[in-house]
Amino acid sequence: MIERKNSTIIRFLSYLITLIIILTIVVVFLSMLNDNPFNVIISIGEGAFGSFARTYRTLLIFVPIALSCAALSVTFRSGMWNIGIEGQIILGAIGASMIARSIIGESQLSPLVSLSAGVLFGAIWGLISGILRTTSNVHEIFAGLGLNFVGAGLVIYLIIGPWKRIGVASTSGTDIFPQTAWLPDIGNGLPLPALLIVGVLYLFLYGMLRWSVFGTILKAMGSNPYAAPRYYINADKYIIYSFGLAGAIAGLAGGIQAISFYHKLVPSISGGFGFLGILIVLASSQKLHTSLIVSFLFSGMISAGPLLQIEYDIHSSVPWLLQAFVIAAWVFISYSSLHIKSAYFIRGLTNKFTTNLLGLIK
Amino acid sequence: MSIEFSGITKIYGDVTANDDISFIIESGTIHAILGENGAGKTTLIKILTGQLEADSGKIIIDGDEIKNNAFLTKRNRVGVLGQDPLDFKNFTVRESFFAGLGKDKYWINNKNTDASIINHASNYGFVINPETKISDLSIGKRQELEFLRLLYNETQIIVLDEPTSGLTDDQKMSINLATKEAVKNGATVIIVSHKLMEVIENCDRATILKSGKFAGTFDMPCDPNLLTKAMFQNLSRGPQVKSKHHLNNENIRIDIPDYFFTKNTHKNHNEPINLQKGSIVAIAGLQGSGTEEFIRSCFEESNNYPKIKLFQKKTREIQKFQKAYVPSDRIEKGLFKDVTILEHFAILYYKNKPFVNWKSLSKKAEKHLTKLRVKGNLNNYPTDLSGGNQQRLMLSMLPNQSSLLLLEDPTRGLDIQSALDLWNIIMERVQTDILVVFNSSDTDEIEKYADYIVCFYDGKIRCHHPQSSNDGKNFINHISGLIESK
Numbered sequence: 024m025i026e027r028k029n030s031t032i033i034r035f036l037s038y039l040i041t042l043i044i045i046l047t048i049v050v051v052f053l054s055m056l057n058d059n060p061f062n063v064i065i066s067i068g069e070g071a072f073g074s075f076a077r078t079y080r081t082l083l084i085f086v087p088i089a090l091s092c093a094a095l096s097v098t099f100r101s102g103m104w105n106i107g108i109e110g111q112i113i114l115g116a117i118g119a120s121m122i123a124r125s126i127i128g129e130s131q132l133s134p135l136v137s138l139s140a141g142v143l144f145g146a147i148w149g150l151i152s153g154i155l156r157t158t159s160n161v162h163e164i165f166a167g168l169g170l171n172f173v174g175a176g177l178v179i180y181l182i183i184g185p186w187k188r189i190g191v192a193s194t195s196g197t198d199i200f201p202q203t204a205w206l207p208d209i210g211n212g213l214p215l216p217a218l219l220i221v222g223v224l225y226l227f228l229y230g231m232l233r234w235s236v237f238g239t240i241l242k243a244m245g246s247n248p249y250a251a252p253r254y255y256i257n258a259d260k261y262i263i264y265s266f267g268l269a270g271a272i273a274g275l276a277g278g279i280q281a282i283s284f285y286h287k288l289v290p291s292i293s294g295g296f297g298f299l300g301i302l303i304v305l306a307s308s309q310k311l312h313t314s315l316i317v318s319f320l321f322s323g324m325i326s327a328g329p330l331l332q333i334e335y336d337i338h339s340s341v342p343w344l345l346q347a348f349v350i351a352a353w354v355f356i357s358y359s360s361l362h363i364k365s366a367y368f369i370r371g372l373t374n375k376f377t378t379n380l381l382g383l384i385k
Numbered sequence: 386m387s388i389e390f391s392g393i394t395k396i397y398g399d400v401t402a403n404d405d406i407s408f409i410i411e412s413g414t415i416h417a418i419l420g421e422n423g424a425g426k427t428t429l430i431k432i433l434t435g436q437l438e439a440d441s442g443k444i445i446i447d448g449d450e451i452k453n454n455a456f457l458t459k460r461n462r463v464g465v466l467g468q469d470p471l472d473f474k475n476f477t478v479r480e481s482f483f484a485g486l487g488k489d490k491y492w493i494n495n496k497n498t499d500a501s502i503i504n505h506a507s508n509y510g511f512v513i514n515p516e517t518k519i520s521d522l523s524i525g526k527r528q529e530l531e532f533l534r535l536l537y538n539e540t541q542i543i544v545l546d547e548p549t550s551g552l553t554d555d556q557k558m559s560i561n562l563a564t565k566e567a568v569k570n571g572a573t574v575i576i577v578s579h580k581l582m583e584v585i586e587n588c589d590r591a592t593i594l595k596s597g598k599f600a601g602t603f604d605m606p607c608d609p610n611l612l613t614k615a616m617f618q619n620l621s622r623g624p625q626v627k628s629k630h631h632l633n634n635e636n637i638r639i640d641i642p643d644y645f646f647t648k649n650t651h652k653n654h655n656e657p658i659n660l661q662k663g664s665i666v667a668i669a670g671l672q673g674s675g676t677e678e679f680i681r682s683c684f685e686e687s688n689n690y691p692k693i694k695l696f697q698k699k700t701r702e703i704q705k706f707q708k709a710y711v712p713s714d715r716i717e718k719g720l721f722k723d724v725t726i727l728e729h730f731a732i733l734y735y736k737n738k739p740f741v742n743w744k745s746l747s748k749k750a751e752k753h754l755t756k757l758r759v760k761g762n763l764n765n766y767p768t769d770l771s772g773g774n775q776q777r778l779m780l781s782m783l784p785n786q787s788s789l790l791l792l793e794d795p796t797r798g799l800d801i802q803s804a805l806d807l808w809n810i811i812m813e814r815v816q817t818d819i820l821v822v823f824n825s826s827d828t829d830e831i832e833k834y835a836d837y838i839v840c841f842y843d844g845k846i847r848c849h850h851p852q853s854s855n856d857g858k859n860f861i862n863h864i865s866g867l868i869e870s871k
């Protein structure tokens with residue numbers, strides 16, 4: 024292994040190179056679909072932020088993605104693969120829907136109560152993974168996958184079974200919740216409460232992972248679980264905690280999806296945002312601020328999908344494909360450290376060039 | 386091949402590992418590189434082998450400057466024999482030799498290969514069987530094999546990085562003889578070591594590094610005091626007296642499960658061991674004889690070994706939180722790679738509190754580090770430190786009070802000064818009424834410090850007695866299996 028500490032110039036160069044490579048890939052991909060790839064990029068921007076309604080929609084999509092990234096940052100920190108995040112989001116949505124559909128749904132307190140129920144349900148779903156892992160040695164990936172299936176089955180059962188719309192047999196979702204149960208927007212503006220939740224949560228997590236004892240121990244667990252006994256730390260306890268916390272945050276994401284985006288329970292309530300979150304967090308090398316920025320960009324792409332189809336006759340799956348390309352390119356670049364290698368190469372070339380130039384002048 | 390180091394400098398963060406080091410290693414000699422832990426030996430070797438890039442300076446081999454690790458890309462130029470064998474456990478001896486040969490052969494011709502391997506080994510006085518699986522060989526045998534492989538490939542520069550740490554005297558002897566033979570055949574050998582006497586006996590010259598700087602090259606043999614003076618600023622004395630302060634009559638009992646006994650265990654030796662508080666117990670045995678498992682079983686339950694129970698005042702079992710355990714695998718089991726030293730202390734002192742008072746913690750941690758002479762910054766990661774510093778760091782993180790201190794091979798890979806420091810610290814802790822249990826294959830260490838010796842042979846306990854008894858003085862014969870069971 025070659026150990027190097029990169030200078031600021033090298034780091035800056037490597038970011039620039041990453042950006043250039045990814046943009047090139049995007050442009051090449053788009054030019055295969057459309058005459059002018061830049062039109063597509065501009066129309067994605069327009070589709071995502073072109074009007075108030077579009078920005079509103081983008082922000083609504085951004086919230087659950089950002090939250091699932093936050094949840095995953097916790098479990099990745101403790102060295103765990105929380106594949107069960109999709110199930111945790113679904114359970115959170117079920118919890119929130121249960122409250123919103125009940126008598127409480129009619130009261131002003133409903134959003135608060137239903138989000139709390141979402142947090143609780145998600146946390147329980149997460150804890151199951153953690154407890155299975157620590158007590159029965161079931162790998163968290165298997166437990167998570169299994170629980171995802173259970174969650175997906177449960178939501179469909181509820182929609183076509185106990186919670187079905189009267190006289191309708193379809194999987195298109197439950198009845199719309201009463202207005203009081205919706206997560207309110209402040210004034211006539213943006214989904215501020217939801218954004219506020221994201222902001223506060225990220226600040227909290229940032230502080231927790233950086234300064235708190237709990238965050239430090241989580242990092243230690245992720246770094247070397249075998250050393251834990253020497254510090255009289257019960258590693259199992261922290262694994263369970265991290266799953267509980269991640270599940271709670273994922274449940275919050277699910278709850279917000281239910282009472283703020285769909286205003287009802289639908290089978291695809293998780294939107295695949297859990298798995299997208301895994302990609303984002305991994306690609307951001309588990310840095311909170313990077314995942315926040317990437318979540319924002321991706322929510323824009325997803326939000327622009329329908330508009331692309333209507334106005335440019337580009338299929339709405341194109342933004343998803345685009346994301347896949349971006350992430351694949353990004354993962355490839357960062358894991359092969361292509362960007363750093365090229366940065367060194369460029370610096371070497373410039374050095375050679377300048378020395379030659381100086382030699383010529385002399 | 387002659388090797389010239391010219392102005393080699395390597396800096397890690399705040400630590401200057403190599404500071405403008407220049408010296409020459411003559412072709413066809415055995416050259417030792419000596420130095421305390423953290424003196425920069427390993428860094429220098431890694432720069433030579435191309436694992437690290439020097440910040441400045443150059444390496445000149447046979448008059449040519451080495452650039453961009455080009456030297457390494459050529460097979461059979463530099464070979465390293467490290468502390469632990471680096472081989473493929475599921476290979477046979479033959480396959481292991483073949484794997485090192487390179488791209489020019491595609492099929493293994495058993496007959497020819499076998500003949501040439503056996504012949505090659507016998508030239509250096511070794512006997513090998515090409516059919517044997519590597520996993521069936523002892524560590525010592527595997528080291529021999531690695532060494533033979535380097536010679537078989539006609540490696541021109543051989544670096545021996547403390548390869549004899551865990552070997553028996555016989556094995557050391559044969560490796561040393563083979564080294565001399567290799568030099569006769571034209572190889573240049575660099576030995577990295579802490580063991581002065583071995584260096585003086587076997588090497589032609591020795592270069593000494595002191596805290597990253599060149600501190601002189603000496604022709605061998607020479608006065609060992611000359612070398613120690615150059616290596617250490619002021620060699621502090623090791624603890625001279627044994628712990629003979631058994632003022633406290635409180636008894637400690639060790640209940641050993643049957644797992645650790647065989648029919649070869651001496652009569653009546655499968656009964657609990659009774660000790661006095663403040664004793665130092667050595668679990669003596671050669672490398673791989675089961676002593677490490679014993680230490681681990683004292684600390685925690687595992688699937689592989691039954692737990693050893695220790696009792697205080699006859700009935701009160703010593704609980705896990707009253708035990709302190711220092712594993713020999715510092716990075717693997719003792720420290721967290723991605724966690725700074727300061728954060729290690731935070732975990733230790735604040736694990737039951739929600740927040741850390743970082744300011745007061747820094748002060749406290751700084752005090753602990755200076756007390757145990759850990760060279761390093763609080764913001765360093767454990768992997769930035771040298772082996773000796775890692776070991777002292779782990780000791781500095783021990784709780785102030787514990788009933789039982791378990792040390793797994795505490796001085797493995799440490800130089801004389803670090804080992805003395807370590808024992809000074811341990812002796813101090815014994816004063817505060819704890820029981821120390823350590824395992825070691827270093828007979829000098831056991832003789833010097835242990836009050837009670839448990840002898841291991843071939844994975845099981847042979848016998849145990851106080852060091853002062855007759856059998857205790859003969860413990861070397863027990864651990865080497867020379868005295869058969871009665």
